[in-house]
Amino acid sequence: xxxxxxxxxxxxxxxxxxxxxxxxxxxxxxxxxxxxxxxxxxxxxxxxxxxxxxxxxxxxxxxxxxxxxxxxxxxxxxxxxxxxxxxxxxxxxxxxxxxxxxxxxxxxxxxxxxxxxxxxxxxxxxxxxxxxxxxxxxxxxxxxxxxxxxxxxxxxxxxxxxxxxxxxxxxxxxxxxxxxxxxxxxxxxxxxxxxxxxxxxxxxxxxxxxxxxxxxxxxxxxxxxxxxxxxxxxxxxxxxxxxxxxxxxxxxxxxxxxxxxxxxxxxxxxxxxxxxxxxxxxxxxxxxxxxxxxxxxxxxxxxxxxxxxxxxxxxxxxxxxxxxxxxxxxxxxxxxxxxxxxxxxxxxxxxxxxxxxxxxxxxxxxxxxxxxxxxxxxxxxxxxxxxxxxxxxxxxxxxxxxxxxxxxxxxxxxxxxxxxxxxxxxxxxxxxxxxxxxxxxxxxxxxxxxxx
Numbered sequence: 001x002x003x004x005x006x007x008x009x010x011x012x013x014x015x016x017x018x019x020x021x022x023x024x025x026x027x028x029x030x031x032x033x034x035x036x037x038x039x040x041x042x043x044x045x046x047x048x049x050x051x052x053x054x055x056x057x058x059x060x061x062x063x064x065x066x067x068x069x070x071x072x073x074x075x076x077x078x079x080x081x082x083x084x085x086x087x088x089x090x091x092x093x094x095x096x097x098x099x100x101x102x103x104x105x106x107x108x109x110x111x112x113x114x115x116x117x118x119x120x121x122x123x124x125x126x127x128x129x130x131x132x133x134x135x136x137x138x139x140x141x142x143x144x145x146x147x148x149x150x151x152x153x154x155x156x157x158x159x160x161x162x163x164x165x166x167x168x169x170x171x172x173x174x175x176x177x178x179x180x181x182x183x184x185x186x187x188x189x190x191x192x193x194x195x196x197x198x199x200x201x202x203x204x205x206x207x208x209x210x211x212x213x214x215x216x217x218x219x220x221x222x223x224x225x226x227x228x229x230x231x232x233x234x235x236x237x238x239x240x241x242x243x244x245x246x247x248x249x250x251x252x253x254x255x256x257x258x259x260x261x262x263x264x265x266x267x268x269x270x271x272x273x274x275x276x277x278x279x280x281x282x283x284x285x286x287x288x289x290x291x292x293x294x295x296x297x298x299x300x301x302x303x304x305x306x307x308x309x310x311x312x313x314x315x316x317x318x319x320x321x322x323x324x325x326x327x328x329x330x331x332x333x334x335x336x337x338x339x340x341x342x343x344x345x346x347x348x349x350x351x352x353x354x355x356x357x358x359x360x361x362x363x364x365x366x367x368x369x370x371x372x373x374x375x376x377x378x379x380x381x382x383x384x385x386x387x388x389x390x391x392x393x394x395x396x397x398x399x400x401x402x403x404x405x406x407x408x409x410x411x412x413x414x415x416x417x418x419x420x421x422x423x424x425x426x427x428x429x430x431x432x433x434x435x436x437x438x439x440x441x442x443x444x445x446x447x448x449x450x451x452x
Contacts, residue, residue, distance in 0.1 A: 002233050005205040008439075009234070014194040015278060021066050021115035024184065028065065029077065029084040031180050035137035038177055039153070040065065040075040041146035057237070059145065060371040061181055063279040066114050070104065072122045074149060078132060087118040087132075089125055125149070130156050133171055140177040178376075185370055186377035187391035192280065192370070193427060196393060197436045199236070199277035200425050203284045204440035206230040207271060211441075211450040216265035216290050220245040223271065224259045231275040240281035240373045244272035247290060251419030252403035254363060263290045268298055270419050274373065281373040283395050284437050285423035292451035294444055297414045300340060301400050302444060305420045308332035312365050312396040316426045316433035321385035322394070326365035329398040333361055337400075342412050359409045360402060366395040369425055388428045393436070397423030 032038065040061045046054045058069050066075055066088065074089040091097075093106035110119040120128050129152050133139055139157075143150050157171055188196065206227040213226055224245045231238050246256040247263040251270035263269050267290045274282035287302065289295070294302060311332045312325035334350040334357045337343040343356045350357045368375035370393060379386055388394075399421030404411045411417075422442055427434040441447055 002209070002230055005209060005230065006234060008205055009198065009201050011198070013235075013277075014191065014198055016067060016191050016195070018115045020189060020191050023189075024065055025077065025084070025086055025115065027184055028177075028181065029079075032079070032140070033138070034079040034082065035135070036140060037076065037078045037133050037136040037138075037171075038140040039149060040177075041142070041149050042068075042071055042073040043145065045071050055238070060185075060279070060376075061142075064181070064185055064371055066116060067279075068110075068114060074122065074125065074129075074146070075116075076129070076132060078136065085118055086116045087120065088114065088116045089120045089122045089129070092121040092123060126152065129153075130159075136171050138173050138175055139171045140175050142176050142178055143174065179378075182376035182378065185375065186368065187389060188370065188393055188427075189391070193391070193393075193436075195278050195280045196282065196369070196425070196427075199240075199275055199280050199282040200284070200436040201439055202231065202234045202236060202277060203274045203282040204437055206273065206275070207284055207286050207440050208450060210271055210273075211286070211288055211447065212452070214263065214269065214288065214290055214292075215452050216263065218263050218290075220247055220250070220259040220261050220263060220269070223263075223269070224273075227271070227273050234275070234277075237276040237279075240274045240276040240283065244270065244285075246270050246419065249403055249405050249417040249419075251287065252401040252405075252417060253419075254401070265291050266295070268302075268418055268420065270421055272421065272423065279371050281369060281371070281375075282437065283369055283373055283397075283423060283425055284440055285397055285399075285421045286440060286442060286447075287420045287422065288447045288451050290451075293448055298418055298420075299444055301402075301415055301418050301420050304333065304336035304340070305398055305400055305422050306442060306444075307336070308398045309396055309422045309424070312398060313424065313426055313433050313435065316388065316394060316396065316428055318388055318390055318428060318430060320388050322379055322388055323364075323385050324388075325394070325396050329365045329396070330357060330361065333357060333398060333400065342415070360400050361398065362401075363399070365398050366426075369393045369395055390428055390430055392428045394426050394428070395423055396426055397421055 043059045048054045072091050076087040088110050090110050091104050107119040209226050210223045242257040245259040247269040248267040250256045251268050270287045272285040308329040312329035315324040315328045343350050368377045401419045402411050402415040404416035425436040
């Protein structure tokens with residue numbers, strides 16, 4: 001069913017090498033002092049119902065520095081005689097549990113197949129971790145993710161011993177490592193870019209499948225099933241976030257995720273869906289007519305959003321402020337709505353904080369993208385907009401939403417219940433913007449050729 005779409009992905013699926021994990025760790029260690037230690041905790045298992053858990057996904061920082069995916073784990077690093085050691089506390093091999101829950105790498109597998117130097121049993125955390133941190137001065141740990149680890153570190157901070165009094169051993173402060181880690185994650189390596197490009201290709205083909213299968217009367221849930229089915233067919237982790245599949249007035253609700261309605265003739269369907277591959281997210285939004293042909297009114301709004309998105313992408317340039325795409329897209333939208341008669345204000349007034357553009361376009365034009373779909377990285381360091389750099393990846397996603405159901409504004413009758421958003425993933429390069437999601441059609445002509 002999906003062989004041709006899978007073949008369209010072309011290249012061999014990329015991956016992160018153990019050497020790259022070592023490079024990432026080295027960059028982190030270069031910001032630490034010899035008496036520091038750093039801990040990255042795993043995410044807890046979350047119960048769905050009774051003894052059934054939600055599908056597990058580990059902490060993004062854990063994935064970034066070593067790729068470890070199992071629960072009950074801890075990444076730990078310390079400096080020994082001038083040399084940094086990377087360690088993992090992991091679930092030990094346990095045949096009975098493995099019969100029920102699946103094979104575990106165990107301590108030996110962790111050493112053999114992951115970028116670490118030492119491995120310990122998570123069952124020994126209470127005894128081994130205090131020993132490892134006792135000679136440190138600062139402990140870098142984001143509190144609140146693993147209460148067991150938090151307590152061990154806090155108890156060690158309070159612990160008084162003869163040795164500590166004599167030699168000054170023992171941690172005296174806990175520091176959040178988030179800011180230094182986030183800066184490392186913000187700029188993508190060549191390997192990360194190739195994985196994100198592959199993730200974007202998968203999501204692009206999934207949207208094409210949805211377009212081709214859209215006909216009046218199909219369920220939003222059926223299109224969601226096609227998209228998520230293709231994600232799994234391509235051996236991804238599944239959706240990077242809950243998909244938005246909204247037809248008609250549902251397309252005018254920004255975070256509509258019920259996806260349980262019927263797509264009717266004459267409506268626009270807005271589809272926001274991306275997959276997670278090797279831990280990295282793609283994020284695509286496309287909007288198309290359910291019956292395969294844009295009405296005149298739908299085409300007016302669609303073309304305006306597309307032109308605003310193109311203006312936003314053109315501003316994804318090294319040295320430009322991160323919000324330059326947002327302002328460029330807003331200006332195009334405001335001018336267009338004035339020309340269409342939707343806004344009866346000057347351009348300056350329409351773009352102001354209280355301007356009428358905000359009635360129909362009420363969100364930012366993009367965000368960082370990476371291991372998290374809304375990836376880490378400060379947008380305004382020192383209060384000033386960050387300048388775009390090579391290796392950063394942003395989304396560009398302007399939209400217009402004319403919900404006739406709204407009570408706060410009078411919706412233009414011509415555009416009632418038209419919701420349009422167009423989103424692509426854009427890599428910042430010295431040669432200008434590189435659209436990772438370029439395989440996904442977005443012109444009116446190309447979309448009308450595909451739908452149905």
